[in-house]
Amino acid sequence: MHQWDFSPVFSNLDFLLLGLYHTFLVTALALSFGIPIGLALALCRLSRFRLVSGVATFIIEFFRTTPPLVQLFWFFFALPILIDVRMTPFVASVATFSIQSSAFFAEIFRGGINSIERGQWEAAKAIGMSYRQSLRRIILPQAVKRMIPAFLERSIELLKTTTLISTVSYADLMFQANELAQKTFRPLEVYTVVALMYFFLIFGFSYASIHVERFLAKSGESTMR
Amino acid sequence: MNYQWDFQTVWENFDVLWIGLIGTLKIFSVTVVLGLFGGLIVGMGRYARPIWIRGPASIFVEFFRNTPVLVQIIWFYFALPILVPINVSPFLAAVLGISLNTAAFSAEIYRGGIQSIEPGQWEAAKAIGMNYAQTMRRIILPQAIKRMLPPLTNRGIEAFKMSTLASVVAYVETLNQAKLIASLNFNPIETYSVVAFAFFVILYPLVQATYVLERMFGKSD
Amino acid sequence: MSAEAVVEVRGLVKRFGDLEVLKGIDLKVREGETVVLLGVSGSGKSTLLRCINFMETPTEGRVFESGKLVGTEKNGRMVYRERELCALRTRIGMVFQHFNLFPHMTALQNVMEGQTTVLRESREAAEKNAIEQLRRVGLEDKAFEYPARLSGGQKQRVAIARALSMNPRVMLFDEVTSALDPELVGEVLKAIRQLADEGMTMIIVTHELGFAYHVADRVLFLDGGEIIEQGPPAEILVKPETRRAKEFLEGHSLFKLPD
Numbered sequence: 139m140h141q142w143d144f145s146p147v148f149s150n151l152d153f154l155l156l157g158l159y160h161t162f163l164v165t166a167l168a169l170s171f172g173i174p175i176g177l178a179l180a181l182c183r184l185s186r187f188r189l190v191s192g193v194a195t196f197i198i199e200f201f202r203t204t205p206p207l208v209q210l211f212w213f214f215f216a217l218p219i220l221i222d223v224r225m226t227p228f229v230a231s232v233a234t235f236s237i238q239s240s241a242f243f244a245e246i247f248r249g250g251i252n253s254i255e256r257g258q259w260e261a262a263k264a265i266g267m268s269y270r271q272s273l274r275r276i277i278l279p280q281a282v283k284r285m286i287p288a289f290l291e292r293s294i295e296l297l298k299t300t301t302l303i304s305t306v307s308y309a310d311l312m313f314q315a316n317e318l319a320q321k322t323f324r325p326l327e328v329y330t331v332v333a334l335m336y337f338f339l340i341f342g343f344s345y346a347s348i349h350v351e352r353f354l355a356k357s358g359e360s361t362m363r
Numbered sequence: 364m365n366y367q368w369d370f371q372t373v374w375e376n377f378d379v380l381w382i383g384l385i386g387t388l389k390i391f392s393v394t395v396v397l398g399l400f401g402g403l404i405v406g407m408g409r410y411a412r413p414i415w416i417r418g419p420a421s422i423f424v425e426f427f428r429n430t431p432v433l434v435q436i437i438w439f440y441f442a443l444p445i446l447v448p449i450n451v452s453p454f455l456a457a458v459l460g461i462s463l464n465t466a467a468f469s470a471e472i473y474r475g476g477i478q479s480i481e482p483g484q485w486e487a488a489k490a491i492g493m494n495y496a497q498t499m500r501r502i503i504l505p506q507a508i509k510r511m512l513p514p515l516t517n518r519g520i521e522a523f524k525m526s527t528l529a530s531v532v533a534y535v536e537t538l539n540q541a542k543l544i545a546s547l548n549f550n551p552i553e554t555y556s557v558v559a560f561a562f563f564v565i566l567y568p569l570v571q572a573t574y575v576l577e578r579m580f581g582k583s584d
Numbered sequence: 585m586s587a588e589a590v591v592e593v594r595g596l597v598k599r600f601g602d603l604e605v606l607k608g609i610d611l612k613v614r615e616g617e618t619v620v621l622l623g624v625s626g627s628g629k630s631t632l633l634r635c636i637n638f639m640e641t642p643t644e645g646r647v648f649e650s651g652k653l654v655g656t657e658k659n660g661r662m663v664y665r666e667r668e669l670c671a672l673r674t675r676i677g678m679v680f681q682h683f684n685l686f687p688h689m690t691a692l693q694n695v696m697e698g699q700t701t702v703l704r705e706s707r708e709a710a711e712k713n714a715i716e717q718l719r720r721v722g723l724e725d726k727a728f729e730y731p732a733r734l735s736g737g738q739k740q741r742v743a744i745a746r747a748l749s750m751n752p753r754v755m756l757f758d759e760v761t762s763a764l765d766p767e768l769v770g771e772v773l774k775a776i777r778q779l780a781d782e783g784m785t786m787i788i789v790t791h792e793l794g795f796a797y798h799v800a801d802r803v804l805f806l807d808g809g810e811i812i813e814q815g816p817p818a819e820i821l822v823k824p825e826t827r828r829a830k831e832f833l834e835g836h837s838l839f840k841l842p843d
C-alpha cells in the first residue's frame with residue numbers, strides 16, 4: 139500500500155502557483171487577442187466579397203478542425219523557419235491559442251450577429267446609419283449579450299487547452315507539475331493535487347458561468363451556444 | 364523568403380506516418396465506442412431515482428468535464444500505477460483519459476436530448492397506457508436521437524482531435540510519428556503541415572456532416 | 585340507479601405542496617353521460633381530470649372505474665401500482681389542449697401506436713381499427729400525413745382518434761379547442777358532439793358555453809377546488825344560483841343563450 143505524503147507538494151506550492159500564474163497569463167493574452175481577431179474573422183466571413191469570406195471561412199474551419207497540439211507544434215517548430223523569428227515557448231503558446239480560439243470566437247460572433255432579426259438592420263438603415271454604425275451601435279450590443287454564455291464556455295475550454303503548452307516546455311501549471319513530480323519522486327501526490335487544482339478552478343468558472351447564464355435568461359435574453 | 368521546401372523527405376517517410384495514422388485510428392475507435400457507450404450509461408445514471416446512483420454519476424460528469432484531458436492522461440500514466448499494481452501502457456492511459464472525458468460530455472448530450480422533448484409527449488404516451496420503458500423506446504428516444512446526433516458527432520470529432528494527446532506519453536500515433544520524422548530530417552515545417560492537413564481532410568467531412576444533420580433534424584419538429 | 589357509474593370519485597383531495605387544489609370532490613358519471621366542467625382559470629378543472637386517469641396521483645380520496653376501486657388500500661393509505669394505472673389509462677381516453685401528437689409518426693401510426701405497443705394487437709387489426717377511427721373524425725384521407733403537415737383542427741381530431749382507438753369506456757377532454765384558431769374550433773366540436781350522440785361517456789372541460797349547452801347532460805361548476813353548483817345546462821347556464829357562477833357566465837358575454 140502506498141504511503142501518501144503530500145508534504146513535498148505543499149512545501150513547493152509556490153513553484154506550482156508560479157505555473158498557475160503562467161497558465162492564467164497565456165489564457166488572458168490568448169483571450170485578449172483571440173476575441174478581436176475572432177470578430178474580424180466573423181465580419182470577413184459575413185462579407186459580401188466571395189474571396190474575403192472564402193479565406194475567412196477556410197481559416198476558421200481549419201483551426202476549428204485540426205488538433206490544437208498539432209497547431210502548437212507547427213507554430214513552435216515550423217513558423218520560426220518560415221518567418222525567421224525566434225519563437226520562445228511563450229510566444230508560440232500565445233500565438234497558437236490566440237488564433238485557435240479566435241476561430242471559435244468567430245463562429246460565436248457570427249451566430250450572434252445572425253441571430254439578430256433583419257428588422258434591426260433595416261431600422262438602423264432607415265434612420266440613415268451606415269453598415270459600420272449599424273453594426274457598432276445597434277447589432278453588436280444586442281448580439282454580445284446573447285453570446286456571453288458561449289463566450290464563457292469557450293474561455294473555459296481555452297483554459298483547459300492551455301495545458302498543452304507544457305509540451306513545448308512553457309512553465310505553466312502542467313509543466314511545473316511534471317518538473318515537481320520528477321524532482322520529488324512523488325508523482326501520485328503531485329498530479330493528484332494538480333488535477334484537483336484544475337478541477338476546482340474550472341468547476342468554479344463553470345459554476346459561475348451557469349449563474350451568469352441563468353441571470354441573462356431571467357433578464358429576458360435568449361441564450362445561444 | 365527563400366526557404367527551400369522539402370516535402371520529398373515527408374513522402375519518403377510516408378510509411379512511418381502511416382503507422383502513426385493506424386495508431387490514431389485505433390485509439391480513436393476504442394475511445395469513441397467506450398466514450399459514447401459509457402456516456403449513455405452515466406447519462407441514464409444521472410436520471411435514476413436512487414441517490415447512490417445519481418450522486419456518483421453527477422460527480423463523475425462534473426469531474427471529467429471540468430479537468431483537462433492532458434492532466435487525466437498524465438495522472439493515469441504516472442500516478443495510477445502507484446495506487447494499483449497494474450502496468451499502465453501509454454495506450455491505456457490515453458484511452459482512459461479520452462474515453463472518460465468523452466463519456467462525461469456525451470452523458471450530458473443524452474440527458475439534454477431527452478430533456479428537450481416536451482413534457483406533452485410523456486403525457487400523451489402515459490394517457491394511452493404506456494409505461495416508462497415503452498414511452499422511452501417508442502416515443503422519446505426516436506425523437507431525442509435526432510437532436511443528439513449532431514452533438515454526438517461533434518464529440519466524435521473532438522475525440523479524434525484529442526487522440527494527438529496520446530503522443531505526450533509517447534504512444535505511437537500520427538503526431539508522435541511526425542515528431543520523429545521532423546527531428547530526423549530537420550523538416551518540421553513540412554511534416555507538421557502535412558499532418559495538419561491530414562487531420563483537416565479526415566475531419567472536415569465529418570464537420571460538414573454535423574451541419575447537414577443539424578439542418579435535417581434541427582427544425583423538422 | 586338506472587345506469588352503472590363508469591367513473592366515480594369520492595372525497596378527492598389534491599395538494600401540490602401547501603397548495604390545496606382540490607378540496608374533496610364527489611362525482612359520479614353514468615354510462616353514456618356527458619359532463620361539462622366549468623370554472624375560472626386555476627379552479628382545478630385540469631387537475632380533476634388528471635386525477636381521474638391518474639396522470640396525477642390523488643392526495644386523498646378514492647377513484648372507482650366501472651364500480652371497481654382503483655389501487656389497493658394499505659394501512660389506511662392508497663397504494664397504486666404502475667401496471668394497474670397503465671391498464672386503467674387504456675380504458676380512460678384523454679385529449680389535451682396542445683394535441684401532443686407524436687411528431688415522428690404519421691397520423692395513422694399515431695392512432696396505431698397504443699393498440700400495438702400497449703394492447704399488443706396485431707398490426708393488421710390495429711391498422712384496420714385506426715383507419716376506422718380516422719374515418720370517425722373525418723380524416724381517413726390524412727392517414728399518411730405527418731403531424732407537421734396538419735392544421736390545428738386536424739391534429740386535434742387525430743388526437744381524438746388516437747384516444748378512441750384504445751376503445752375507452754370514458755373520454756376526458758381538457759380545453760381541446762383553446763389552442764385553435766377560431767375557424768378551426770367547429771370541426772373539433774362537431775367530432776365531440778358526434779361522440780356524444782353515439783353514447784360515449786365523456787367529461788369535458790371547455791370555455792365554449794354554447795357547445796356546453798347543447799352537448800352536456802350535466803354541467804358542474806368548479807370554484808376554488810370545490811363543486812359549487814351542478815345540474816342540467818338549461819338550469820346552470822341560464823339561472824345560476826351562486827354569485828361566482830353568475831360572475832363567470834357574465835364574463836363570457838359572447839355567450840348568447842338560444843331561445
Ligand SMILES: Nc1ncnc2c1ncn2[C@@H]1O[C@H](COP(=O)(O)OP(=O)(O)OP(=O)(O)O)[C@@H](O)[C@H]1O
Pocket residue numbers: 600603605623624625626627628629630631632
Ligand atoms: N404540477 C403542479 N404543481 C404545482 N401546482 C400545480 C400543478 N398543476 C396545477 N397546479 C396548480 O393548481 C391550480 C389549479 O390548476 P388547474 O390546472 O387544475 O386549473 P384549471 O382550472 O385547469 O385552470 P385553466 O383554466 O387555466 O386550465 C393552479 O393554481 C395551478 O397553479
Ligand SMILES: [Mg+2]
Pocket residue numbers: 629630631758759
Ligand atoms: Mg386547465
